Amino acid sequence: MKDMLVQVEPLIPALRRYARALMRDRAAADDLVQDCLERAVSRWHQRRDGSVRAWLFTILHNLAVTQFRQATARGRHMPIDDAGEQELVSAAAQEQRLIYQDVLGKLAKLPEEQRAVLLLVAVEDLSYADAAKVLNVPIGTVMSRLSRARERLQQEMEGAAPGNVVVLRSLK
Amino acid sequence: MNQRPITEDDLHAYVDQALEPERRAEVTSYLDDHPDVAGRVAAYVTQREQLRGALGSIADEPLPAELNLSRIIESRKRRPLQAWGAIAAMLLLGIGALGGWTMRSVLQEGSNGLSALAQEAAYSYNVYAPDRVRPVEIKASNSSELTQWVSNRLKQPVKVPDLSVSGYRLMGGRLVATSHGPAAMFMYDDDRGDRLVVLTRPMSNRNLDTPMMPQSTGGVAGFVWADEGMGYTLVGQLPGDALKPIANEIRKQARPI
Numbered sequence: 001m002k003d004m005l006v007q008v009e010p011l012i013p014a015l016r017r018y019a020r021a022l023m024r025d026r027a028a029a030d031d032l033v034q035d036c037l038e039r040a041v042s043r044w045h046q047r048r049d050g051s052v053r054a055w056l057f058t059i060l061h062n063l064a065v066t067q068f069r070q071a072t073a074r075g076r077h078m079p080i081d082d083a084g085e086q087e088l089v090s091a092a093a094q095e096q097r098l099i100y101q102d103v104l105g106k107l108a109k110l111p112e113e114q115r116a117v118l119l120l121v122a123v124e125d126l127s128y129a130d131a132a133k134v135l136n137v138p139i140g141t142v143m144s145r146l147s148r149a150r151e152r153l154q155q156e157m158e159g160a161a162p163g164n165v166v167v168l169r170s171l172k
Numbered sequence: 173m174n175q176r177p178i179t180e181d182d183l184h185a186y187v188d189q190a191l192e193p194e195r196r197a198e199v200t201s202y203l204d205d206h207p208d209v210a211g212r213v214a215a216y217v218t219q220r221e222q223l224r225g226a227l228g229s230i231a232d233e234p235l236p237a238e239l240n241l242s243r244i245i246e247s248r249k250r251r252p253l254q255a256w257g258a259i260a261a262m263l264l265l266g267i268g269a270l271g272g273w274t275m276r277s278v279l280q281e282g283s284n285g286l287s288a289l290a291q292e293a294a295y296s297y298n299v300y301a302p303d304r305v306r307p308v309e310i311k312a313s314n315s316s317e318l319t320q321w322v323s324n325r326l327k328q329p330v331k332v333p334d335l336s337v338s339g340y341r342l343m344g345g346r347l348v349a350t351s352h353g354p355a356a357m358f359m360y361d362d363d364r365g366d367r368l369v370v371l372t373r374p375m376s377n378r379n380l381d382t383p384m385m386p387q388s389t390g391g392v393a394g395f396v397w398a399d400e401g402m403g404y405t406l407v408g409q410l411p412g413d414a415l416k417p418i419a420n421e422i423r424k425q426a427r428p429i
Contacts, residue, residue: 009241013231016239020230034238041241041248045304046365058364100226107223121188122220123227128190133363143181150184150216157219 004044007052012037014053014124015060021119022064024108032067036060054130061116061134068112106156114149117142178202183209187216284382285352285375286396286403287389292350293371293405294390296357300346301367308344308359318345322356328374328402333422335360340368340418352376368408368415370422375403384419386412395419399426 015036019029036059047055107115113135120131121142128146132139178199185191186199203210237243300307310318315332323330325347332342340360348357348371355373378401387396387405394407394415404426406419 005241005245012235012239012241013233016233016235017227017230021227030236030239034244037239037241037244038248041245042304043365046361048363062364096225099222103219103222104226118223119227123223128185143184146184147180150187150219153219154212154215157215 004041008037008040008056011053011056015056018057018119018124019060019064021104021107021123022112022116023067028067032060032063035063039063050133051130054126054133057120057124057126057130057134058136103153103157106153109156110149110152114145114152117145118149118153121146183213184216187213187220284377284380284398286382286385286398287387288350288352289355289371289373289375289403289405290387290394290396290407291389292348292352292355292373293369293394293396293407294392296348296355296371297367297369297392297407298390300357300359301369307367309346311344312342315342315344322347322354325354326356326372326374330356330372331426332358333370333425335368335418335421338418338421339363343367366409368406368410368418370404370406372402372404372426375401377401384423397423399423402426
């Protein structure tokens with residue numbers, strides 16, 4: 001149990017971040033992470049070799065997807081455009097806040113599967129192979145979803161502010 | 173220069189800083205020559221930075237008490253006794269309730285004994301599948317020993333089904349006691365740790381052949397059938413449509429030698 005503590009504990013903040021970005025609700029996200037940790041504890045001996053990080057994100061992602069499906073089945077929709085961002089960026093500087101709120105609002109408009117891949121790869125730093133494991137799809141599908149997610153997010157951003165300086169920013 | 177063409181995947185890996193330094197240099201020089209693509213890539217880099225910035229503070233928040241891992245581990249340690257109590261109660265209740273259920277289905281199915289086999293598989297699943305210490309007695313690494321042992325005890329050549337095409341690995345097996353004599357139990361798991369149990373034993377009618385039938389008892393579901401007097405059952409906690417192809421695979425492989 002000690003190796004579990006050492007390997008799992010440092011990953012909890014990242015699991016929380018992923019859960020909150022997906023669920024957009026602090027309490028629901030933390031419930032999901034708690035559920036994930038309980039499963040991880042009870043299945044620790046059953047896990048296979050490979051990244052503990054990918055294993056934990058797989059458990060968490062599956063729990064989130066189950067919740068989304070249940071919510072859809074009950075005819076309830078996950079909040080899309082309402083609050084949440086406020087909470088998400090409370091620590092950010094005032095001028096950054098608007099930019100951050102904006103990007104999260106636009107992220108929320110992406111289909112769930114595109115949002116998940118973008119978060120896993122671009123925010124949580126999972127390798128493409130690990131993201132494929134978490135989402136239970138081939139790597140090729142990860143790449144095509146990632147590509148569509150970025151393109152679509154970009155369209156949203158340009159749509160809101162045509163000729164945005166972002167596009168013109170030069171590379172380092 | 174003999175350079176591999178730059179792909180979309182390269183561009184994303186560039187954004188995600190996942191390229192080897194050499195390839196990264198190649199993409200950089202490509203972008204220098206293609207300002208339109210460079211603009212798009214720069215926009216993706218900005219997206220990435222903004223997302224990380226917007227979400228980064230969440231990971232810095234102090235963890236609430238219910239996400240304290242030591243506490244979760246502690247509360248888990250105190251639970252096994254309660255869980256065993258619950259399982260024992262379920263089994264006791266089950267014996268009474270299922271006695272009636274079994275009688276009814278035996279009559280419905282023409283007394284071929286398959287529901288008893290299904291019941292035995294459910295018991296084995298409920299007892300052994302949650303076991304984290306010793307779910308099987310002989311591990312997959314000694315599968316020839318396992319095969320020989322159960323074949324001797326069942327007085328039947330028994331083949332261990334290979335479910336790797338379905339994504340399940342053999343963990344091992346053991347002999348289990350049933351009211352109809354010994355049965356061979358094999359356990360499998362997949363990458364997620366989901367476990368399946370296959371139970372097989374000779375039926376009292378040594379010529380019994382039946383179609384495959386769905387069954388669901390004791391909180392687990394699966395399929396049960398008989399081929400030339402040997403009964404087989406597959407149980408697990410997957411939906412029936414996920415178990416069906418696996419059961420078909422087992423039936424195909426386990427036809428008597």
